[in-house]
């Protein structure tokens with residue numbers, strides 16, 4: 001059984017066809033890329049996979065289950081986590097709280113347990129607390145646990161967002177342009193981090209990225225879309241030399 | 256011992272108030288101001304759940320107070336008092352002593368259920384539109400009760416004084432003072448526990464970025480339901496206490512003006528600050544009493560205070576901080592969980 005199977009997925013916004021007949025199958029364990037010029041429909045694909053939009057046509061099957069009709073929080077609970085193109089951390093809460101709250105679907109206690117501070121409440125809080133600290137430790141963020149994200153440099157905020165996504169214990173991690181806005185030192189750090197996550201967790205990573213350096217050095221397989229349609233796919237070498245890709249990107253400084 | 260200094264001081268303070276009321280050392284006026292203070296604390300801190308912690312804008316809080324006031328009053332009057340419409344009491348009036356807190360809780364539960372009226376639209380609507388819905392619910396509740404002749408319609412409903420007297424006949428202590436203090440402590444205790452749990456912090460996540468909350472596995476609809484029901488349920492408890500302290504309720508005591516008072520207290524204290532809400536409710540009650548001689552002019556002065564507040568300190572007295580964050584040393588003398 002494949003981890004995720006996207007079949008002829010189409011998304012229309014009024015007259016605009018943002019994604020058309022998109023296919024994708026991942027077996028699990030891969031590290032793949034999605035590229036394409038601005039407005040190609042990449043973020044829309046992630047929004048569909050994470051349940052934020054319902055596809056106009058086609059289907060998404062995750063771990064053998066059709067995810068159409070599910071709410072985003074249910075899709076996340078099934079094992080899909082993501083980061084956002086523009087960082088969307090909860091800026092008035094500590095980094096630690098950001099990581100804790102992302103475990104909301106498996107707190108294991110109810111609102112009444114929170115009033116009465118039952119044993120179930122204490123156990124649940126202890127468990128998510130230890131997972132949160134483990135995650136902070138693993139991501140090298142321990143010293144910033146009590147900082148507000150808005151006080152951290154941009155590169156660290158990206159890392160916190162990835163840590164927050166990881167704390168939902170995903171099987172599939174979607175990264176939407178994780179290198180956007182990073183300086184070159186931070187980009188190196190990000191490449192190392194993504195590779196480390198891929199090697200150390202039982203996880204599939206699917207990333208959107210404009211910076212070719214990042215995609216080419218990380219991804220095993222790349223799909224390129226333009227105007228919602230897939231125009232090329234293959235290994236980094238194949239993509240790099242594909243004339244249609246070069247044409248789609250013509251004038252784009254990134255390539 | 257030092258760790259509990261403030262808790263002990265608070266407990267002793269409450270005990271002194273009750274004793275002073277018992278032995279007639281403070282007159283009835285001062286007693287009623289103290290009870291209104293408690294009721295206002297419940298109102299402002301419960302509204303803070305929705306307007307402060309969750310970042311929605313509810314401006315019909317008095318509707319829930321109204322439901323709680325009427326439900327608990329009808330329950331106690333039918334059970335324990337002689338009434339023109341409902342006739343003789345069903346149970347012996349002395350039992351009111353035991354039943355009182357339960358009646359007030361029933362009022363709270365029913366108004367929590369009425370809170371669903373606002374919670375469900377909030378799944379799809381936000382901000383201004385939801386604010387309009389809350390105003391509509393406020394009007395619906397008041398008009399509904401005004402048209403219910405069996406509970407007095409627009410003339411109001413009374414008989415709760417008899418119930419309170421019946422309680423004093425059994426044991427002569429200031430019952431309503433005690434229940435108001437306990438209700439206030441209960442409210443703060445519950446809200447504090449809720450908003451400091453990871454579960455409850457889900458509503459702050461909704462406030463700061465609802466999309467991120469939903470995508471990060473927070474069931475935002477359920478959290479909204481919980482927040483609205485908790486907020487309206489506690490307002491219902493405030494209403495039940497209010498009705499039995501005054502001894503008489505009228506639908507127009509719970510109109511939009513009362514909701515506005517609740518809003519003023521939340522914004523005065525600071526959104527998302529529980530101690531701010533408590534502080535502002537205390538100040539606001541005192542202010543209302545101080546301005547009482549001015550009569551209707553007070554409704555020029557209070558909005559003016561709000562205008563000045565929004566101009567010069569829009570975040571309220573404490574902002575979104577707690578007293579313990581502003582004065583860290585306080586934490587050494589207080590345990591509050």
Ligand SMILES: Nc1ncnc2c1ncn2[C@@H]1O[C@H](COP(=O)(O)OP(=O)(O)OP(=O)(O)O)[C@@H](O)[C@H]1O
Pocket residue numbers: 013016018036037038039040041042043044045085
């Ligand atoms: N909610 C929406 N309503 C209407 N149109 C939308 C919506 N979301 C996206 N679009 C449109 O769909 C197209 C694809 O947008 P999308 O954000 O997926 O592009 P992208 O590939 O992520 O681009 P970028 O590289 O700039 O992030 C764009 O033309 C965009 O304007």
Ligand SMILES: [Mg+2]
Pocket residue numbers: 042043044085
């Ligand atoms: Mg995008």
